Amino acid sequence: MTEPTASGPREAEPLAEAAPAVPTQPRAGTTAVQSPPVVPAAVVRRATVRGWMARQPWPVRAGLILVFVVLAYLLPYAGDIPVIGPQIVTQGIDWPSALFDMSYYVLLALGLNVVVGFAGLLDLGYVGFFAVGAYTVALLTSPDSVFNTKFVWLAAVPVAIVVALLSGLILGWPTLRLRGDYLAIVTLGFAEIIRITADSTPNFLRGDRGFGGLPHPPGNKSDGTPIFGVRDATPYFWLGLSVIILVILAVRNLDRSRVGRSWLAIREDEEAAEIMGVRTIKFKLWAFAIGAAVGGFGGVMFAGEQGFMNSSTFQLQFSILILSGVVMGGSGNIAGAILGGALISYIPDRLRGISDPLTHTDLFQWRFVFFGIAIMLIMILRPQGIIPSRRRAMELKDRAKEAAPQ
Amino acid sequence: MSEPHVESAGWEAYAAGHEVDEAETTGPTGDPGPIHEPDPSALLEVDNVSLRFGGVLALDQVSFTLREGEIFGLIGPNGAGKTTCFNAMTGVYRPSGGEIRFRGDVVTGRKKHEITRMGIARTFQNIRLFPEMTALENVMVGADAHHQTSVVSALLRLPRFWREEREGRETSMELLRFVGIEHRYGNVSRNLSYGEQRRLEIARALATRPKLICLDEPAAGFNPTEKEDLLGLIRKIRDTGVTVLLIEHDMRLVMGVCDRIVVLEFGRKIAEGAPTEVRDDPAVVAAYLGVPADAA
Numbered sequence: 001m002t003e004p005t006a007s008g009p010r011e012a013e014p015l016a017e018a019a020p021a022v023p024t025q026p027r028a029g030t031t032a033v034q035s036p037p038v039v040p041a042a043v044v045r046r047a048t049v050r051g052w053m054a055r056q057p058w059p060v061r062a063g064l065i066l067v068f069v070v071l072a073y074l075l076p077y078a079g080d081i082p083v084i085g086p087q088i089v090t091q092g093i094d095w096p097s098a099l100f101d102m103s104y105y106v107l108l109a110l111g112l113n114v115v116v117g118f119a120g121l122l123d124l125g126y127v128g129f130f131a132v133g134a135y136t137v138a139l140l141t142s143p144d145s146v147f148n149t150k151f152v153w154l155a156a157v158p159v160a161i162v163v164a165l166l167s168g169l170i171l172g173w174p175t176l177r178l179r180g181d182y183l184a185i186v187t188l189g190f191a192e193i194i195r196i197t198a199d200s201t202p203n204f205l206r207g208d209r210g211f212g213g214l215p216h217p218p219g220n221k222s223d224g225t226p227i228f229g230v231r232d233a234t235p236y237f238w239l240g241l242s243v244i245i246l247v248i249l250a251v252r253n254l255d256r257s258r259v260g261r262s263w264l265a266i267r268e269d270e271e272a273a274e275i276m277g278v279r280t281i282k283f284k285l286w287a288f289a290i291g292a293a294v295g296g297f298g299g300v301m302f303a304g305e306q307g308f309m310n311s312s313t314f315q316l317q318f319s320i321l322i323l324s325g326v327v328m329g330g331s332g333n334i335a336g337a338i339l340g341g342a343l344i345s346y347i348p349d350r351l352r353g354i355s356d357p358l359t360h361t362d363l364f365q366w367r368f369v370f371f372g373i374a375i376m377l378i379m380i381l382r383p384q385g386i387i388p389s390r391r392r393a394m395e396l397k398d399r400a401k402e403a404a405p406q
Numbered sequence: 407m408s409e410p411h412v413e414s415a416g417w418e419a420y421a422a423g424h425e426v427d428e429a430e431t432t433g434p435t436g437d438p439g440p441i442h443e444p445d446p447s448a449l450l451e452v453d454n455v456s457l458r459f460g461g462v463l464a465l466d467q468v469s470f471t472l473r474e475g476e477i478f479g480l481i482g483p484n485g486a487g488k489t490t491c492f493n494a495m496t497g498v499y500r501p502s503g504g505e506i507r508f509r510g511d512v513v514t515g516r517k518k519h520e521i522t523r524m525g526i527a528r529t530f531q532n533i534r535l536f537p538e539m540t541a542l543e544n545v546m547v548g549a550d551a552h553h554q555t556s557v558v559s560a561l562l563r564l565p566r567f568w569r570e571e572r573e574g575r576e577t578s579m580e581l582l583r584f585v586g587i588e589h590r591y592g593n594v595s596r597n598l599s600y601g602e603q604r605r606l607e608i609a610r611a612l613a614t615r616p617k618l619i620c621l622d623e624p625a626a627g628f629n630p631t632e633k634e635d636l637l638g639l640i641r642k643i644r645d646t647g648v649t650v651l652l653i654e655h656d657m658r659l660v661m662g663v664c665d666r667i668v669v670l671e672f673g674r675k676i677a678e679g680a681p682t683e684v685r686d687d688p689a690v691v692a693a694y695l696g697v698p699a700d701a702a
Contacts, residue, residue: 048543049538049540049594253560253561253562253563254561257555258553258556259556261539261546262547264536265536265547268536268537268538268539269534271498272530272534272535272536273547274517274518275497275498275518275519276522276548276551276610276614277614278550280519286556286557391594394537394538394594395538398537398538398596
């Protein structure tokens with residue numbers, strides 16, 4: 001078995017030109033076979049790229065999270081804070097409604113972050129899944145629906161989520177073999193197809209006329225009035241916040257597992273990932289389906305609060321808005337997606353009801369101007385987002401280096 | 407086109423600097439099929455494999471057989487088709503003729519991840535780690551190839567998740583120790599030195615539990631001491647029961663470690679045998695020194 005080892009001088013051989021001489025060396029002392037000291041398993045458990053939060057000791061982390069959660073649930077009372085309270089709350093729209101809007105935007109940003117941030121798939125038609133969720137609820141519950149099933153809201157929830165998830169699979173199955181820009185175009189088309197279908201089927205999806213009489217979530221207060229009424233949006237916000245917490249836990253569990261590793265590997269080098277045994281299509285499909293399910297959940301919440309919906313909600317700009325929220329907040333980072341999603345909803349609502357000094361129109365009309373400027377500034381000053389994923393920040397730095405002339 | 411995996415769309419793949427994996431979509435080429443009977447005792451059989459890129463014949467009816475437990479060298483001058491041969495084995499390219507069999511099963515036409523699960527792992531000539539993942543995570547991606555944890559068990563943190571995560575972490579740490587970079591487990595692979603990255607690629611490939619590991623110029627850019635270390639590592643891999651297929655330019659390294667060698671030139675096999683036989687083969691000498699074969 002043992003062939004002559006590369007230990008003797010062989011200058012006389014015909015192949016010597018192609019082979020620089022290797023100096024004689026004892027085999028025993030090679031560094032490759034030395035075993036360095038064993039690293040303790042407890043240390044190894046955390047051998048990943050960690051953000052600031054993950055580096056804190058666990059009591060600090062638990063305490064901070066608890067404070068965040070409690071503060072989030074108390075947000076509807078932010079107006080009561082002396083001095084700064086009135087500055088925070090919105091004026092042109094009641095504060096609990098603004099908070100509820102924020103909650104489903106955050107939900108959508110969390111879902112889109114799985115697709116764009118984790119798996120690195122550019123989805124420009126995310127509102128399509130939001131629409132699928134909302135329309136499923138409408139078709140099942142509304143008296144205007146051709147099905148006339150008149151489900152209660154809660155019964156429609158699981159159906160709508162499953163339908164949204166399936167729509168993600170159906171769209172993803174043929175299209176996830178495409179890469180980058182091509183996938184973006186296909187997803188863009190998908191969202192438009194849903195909206196145009198709604199517009200052109202006046203009896204089925206009812207276009208502009210929309211669906212009325214959508215039921216609200218169940219439950220009564222002790223005095224017999226429903227918890228989820230039409231006058232106060234606070235309970236809807238709390239419901240939305242609870243859903244957000246569940247989705248955060250789910251997404252975080254996925255991210256820190258074989259699934260998240262596979263997404264990351266696909267994002268970094270898809271072909272190498274597949275050669276290392278990652279079923280790339282399967283995991284991309286999962287990312288798409290999970291994103292779709294969360295987006296559908298957003299649609300369900302939306303329909304449950306509004307009581308009425310029509311096709312005008314599902315404009316292309318809505319998809320772009322969510323995407324810009326994810327990118328602004330910090331693509332690939334859960335905290336970043338939450339912040340981004342909240343901001344894209346909060347900023348326009350905060351501008352509502354403030355008249356600008358020059359033309360005396362509502363500043364809300366100028367929201368896209370503000371957005372444009374904000375996005376440009378963030379992309380110039382902080383391209384990795386406000387709360388970036390550390391890995392994403394590194395990737396961006398690498399790419400900048402590659403692009404820079406040597 | 408009838409190809410199911412049209413994953414890389416033309417210009418984008420070029421822009422990204424990857425090879426286009428549509429070499430096989432040029433249609434029927436008339437290249438001959440397999441000519442040998444499947445040999446159950448062989449580990450890997452490359453049977454009359456041809457591969458065309460348009461008009462260029464990158465592999466021309468190449469045949470060789472690997473037996474279990476050997477270190478097999480694939481050598482040849484630049485452009486001889488060595489890496490192309492690797493790519494055909496690992497499913498990156500589909501041969502336009504012939505067949506590749508692994509432990510009796512046909513590999514040709516299977517998906518890349520399926521081939522990996524069958525037991526063929528590889529490294530890359532131009533290192534292709536996941537740059538922003540830590541060394542440990544890189545290896546764990548390889549270890550995940552034989553794990554079952556999917557979305558539901560990860561989502562609900564079922565026992566399988568904990569078991570496999572722990573198993574993956576432990577075997578990955580062992581492999582990092584095996585290749586000698588255990589202390590770097592927590593560093594992102596981009597920050598590893600060149601030599602450490604090469605070792606990490608080997609660890610990642612070994613984590614998929616291969617029967618055959620294909621090393622594509624693992625010693626490229628190494629100094630003599632590092633090469634010597636690598637020789638030790640390759641033997642150590644073989645001693646764990648993994649067959650090694652080695653592409654290498656460095657003749658001395660190949661001669662020192664390989665049990666058998668195949669020499670390619672312009673996509674054709676020009677010699678096969680033990681290192682000493684191959685070394686003295688006039689066709690091989692000519693290929694390396696540039697002397698016309700008939701004059702040698």
